[in-house]
Amino acid sequence: MAQLSVTDLSKTYPNGFTAVHPCSFEIEPGEFVVLVGPSGCGKSTLLRMIAGLEEITTGEMRIGDRVVNDVDPAHRDIAMVFQNYALYPHMTVRKNIAYGLRNRKVPAGEIAQRVTQAAEMLNLTDYLDRRPSQLSGGQRQRVAMGRAIVRDPALFLFDEPLSNLDAKLRNQMRIEIRALQRRLGVTSVYVTHDQVEAMTMADRIFVLNDGRIEQIGTPSEIYHRPASTFVASFMGAPPMNLLSGRGTGNGAVALDGGQAVPVPLDTESNRPVLLGLRPEDMALDGAGPIAFDIEIVEELGAHRLLHGRLSEQPFTVSVSKDTEVGTGPARLSARPGAVNLFCAEKGHRL
């Protein structure tokens, strides 16, 4: 049985703006789901509906086997970690962590024991008697985590919990959160706009755009078989190259600038399509079938980005640092299976 299941859920704000269009999905016990999408796409709204902080306009939501549409956040058996941590500034770390348990009338002895345990898990034992203002960002983040895990909820909800940390700490906390979640086996829904977080942490990624779920899939599915041009260009840095052209009907796409690129799919003749090629799926190959004009070489250390034009359309290729290249004409070949085709009109995958 799914831990969280949602049927035809939608959200329209009182001002008439529909932030989440009807969607249905299920999340399995122990799964780590990441909601990712650009700013304003409705990630927080969806998460807050799960938390019970935002009313559900239509549809049904179940946590476990219980319909929770009208259940108060306190009784949904969830815990949430906020972007700004939302720690109680006047309480010590210990009290912050214990507050939810105290309100639930858990016996004092048990509270003390659970707080100690949570603090040990998060390396907070030395800071239990400090106030949040006396902690670093990373430590505050951990206190917020502690407040969630001490409750042992059915569902963890995270709303961009790492976005206030510096890059290094973010990498470290990312791994810590993931490890902790694995250890505790608690089903989690994690909101982020950072695709690296999404790719590295998720069991499954939900890509949202404009209040709609564009694609649900494992990180690898999302990356290798994007369901739409939106997902293709949102996930991956640099994003997938999208070249416009027309199908030829005989296993190739005629690009608007003139070249024909062979594709391993039959394409309807004359149908406008977008050809998607990831920069890292291209290789410089003197005998390759594709002509490419390199204009700029961008040095990134571990690899190089070659920006240029392919049939008059902007194109980027990523090559390893050992490949010596200069600007000027070159030839490319695509790795087998790297070709994605999308409908030019609607943007969906063909």
Add this chain to the structure above:
Amino acid sequence: MTATDTAPVSAVTPRRRRLKLETVLDHAVLICGALFMLTPIFLALTTASHDKVLIQREGLQWAFGSETLTNFNAAMFEPGGFTGDITGATMLMNSFILGVGFAVGKIILSMMAAYAIVYFRLRFATLAFWVIFTTLLLPLEVRIVPSYEVIQGMGLTNSYTGLIVPLLASATGTFFFRQFFMSVPEELVEAARIDGAGPFKFFVDILVPLSRTMIAAIFIIMFVYGWNQYLWPTLITTEESLFTLVRGIRQIVQAIAEGSEIPDYGRAMALALIAMIPPVAIVVTFQSWFVKGLTETDK
């Protein structure tokens, strides 16, 4: 050696001189202001140290006399007034009850009003707030006759309740707390909701402790304001045992003057000085809190 030493000094000197002139000017202004405020107090102190006959004959005194202790003692502990059943100490006590009751009552009432306005989806919350706010235009002095009528009708004249309750509604307090509550991050409210804190718990466990500097600041302002109330106590208390210091000072001088005796100016001066001590003490003690409460918060 000498050359290198003198060079910077001579370069610095003109700037120093100019700076000094400014400082002198600033300080002169400040000193004038301070003297202007402090001289009457000094005069009260010196005058309070003289015998009443001397004061009656020669007016205010600039030098200290020998009667300080006697006068202060009389001010505090000698019965006065028409009925003679009130001393300085009882008046001090009454003033404290008024000041503290006034401040505490105002804080409780305005915090609760602000809480309701900010956190509950009341239908006319904004309207309610502005209605409360417009009461600023109707201070006690404006509505004093109807207020008196109401209190008298309820039989509350000559009681602490009648003295304090009509003064409690506070637009300023409500306004300050409203602004403060609105600056409390929304996420904190939501975290508390998820942690299972209901409206009452959230108020007591989170909002009140967060507002403590704010509470302290408002307490100081309101205590001093309540302490200095004159008109309302004069109206509502006719029994001398309920007199506050601020109104009692005059009563003592007058009561005695209406007999054939010489008014006891020394004692009145002493009482005036005593009346100033508690507000000053409170402000001085809590001034750091006061500034903190009105300017910064640790959210």
